[in-house]
Amino acid sequence: VESKWKGKxxxxxxxxxxxxxxxxxxxxxxxxxxxxxxxxxxxxxxxxLETNKDKTLVLQYTVKHEQKLDCxxxxxxxxxxxxxxxxxGGETDYKIMFGPDICGTGTKKTHVIFTYKGxxxxxxxxxxxxxxxxxxxxxLVLRPDNTYEVFIDWKSVEKGDLYVxxxxxEPKQIRDPESIKPKDWVDEAEIDDPEDKKPDGYDDIxxxxxxxx
Numbered sequence: 352v353e354s355k356w357k358g359k360x361x362x363x364x365x366x367x368x369x370x371x372x373x374x375x376x377x378x379x380x381x382x383x384x385x386x387x388x389x390x391x392x393x394x395x396x397x398x399x400l401e402t403n404k405d406k407t408l409v410l411q412y413t414v415k416h417e418q419k420l421d422c423x424x425x426x427x428x429x430x431x432x433x434x435x436x437x438x439x440g441g442e443t444d445y446k447i448m449f450g451p452d453i454c455g456t457g458t459k460k461t462h463v464i465f466t467y468k469g470x471x472x473x474x475x476x477x478x479x480x481x482x483x484x485x486x487x488x489x490x491l492v493l494r495p496d497n498t499y500e501v502f503i504d505w506k507s508v509e510k511g512d513l514y515v516x517x518x519x520x521e522p523k524q525i526r527d528p529e530s531i532k533p534k535d536w537v538d539e540a541e542i543d544d545p546e547d548k549k550p551d552g553y554d555d556i557x558x559x560x561x562x563x564x
Contacts (some may be wrong), residue, residue, distance in 0.1 A: 354391035356440035362388025370417050371485075380413070393436045400429075408493040410449050415486040426450040426462065427489075449491045451480035461501060461508070463491060465517060472517045478509045 355361055364381045372378040383390045414425040429447040430439070448464040448471075461478040464471050478501055481487040490502040493513075500510035514520055 352393055352436035354437060354439045356391065356438050357389040360389055362390045364390065364392055369415060391440055393439050395432060399432045405495050407495065409490065411488065411490040413486050413488045414451055417484055420453050422454040424450065424452040450489055453480065453482060461489065463501060467519055472519065475516050476509055
């Protein structure tokens with residue numbers, strides 16, 4: 352189902368094997384046809400994915416940018432089954448977002464984002480993406496032991512613990528927003544002791560003494 356949320360700025364998809372392919376029929380995929388447009392399309396699973404408890408979840412798809420991409424993303428998102436598909440867009444709540452994002456020279460990354468308790472949790476790691484004009488296969492593996500792994504073209508490019516690389520857990524310590532410095536707080540790391548004094552006979556010690564040898 353193609354979304355219509357952007358109205359006249361919504362681009363249309365075409366089923367196309369692209370300029371470079373091995374087979375005109377077998378290699379067909381969704382192709383965006385115009386520059387500077389919004390593209391959103393979704394399909395429901397035959398049966399709802401109620402839980403992946405004690406199971407490994409794999410998200411996998413291919414991406415090909417046949418032109419020198421200036422700014423754009425080719426994300427895959429996992430939504431709840433009750434979304435309005437014709438109104439689905441950038442602001443629609445999702446469960447998982449995964450895939451490459453390219454924008455200028457500063458952003459060339461593979462996103463891995465989870466939505467948890469109303470917050471989007473981005474990975475703390477910088478996962479690069481492919482930027483050429485060839486086909487690349489992106490894979491995200493989520494395992495029951497709370498670990499994940501990202502593959503690009505079957506090669507593992509990043510992996511780790513979900514609780515370490517994403518902020519699913521609250522921090523052990525947080526700043527107290529009401530904590531302020533006392534009025535008599537001194538910022539100097541060291542200060543003179545007003546009660547300190549030289550020991551008796553200190554000034555009678557010569558600065559230099561003769562070497563007895």
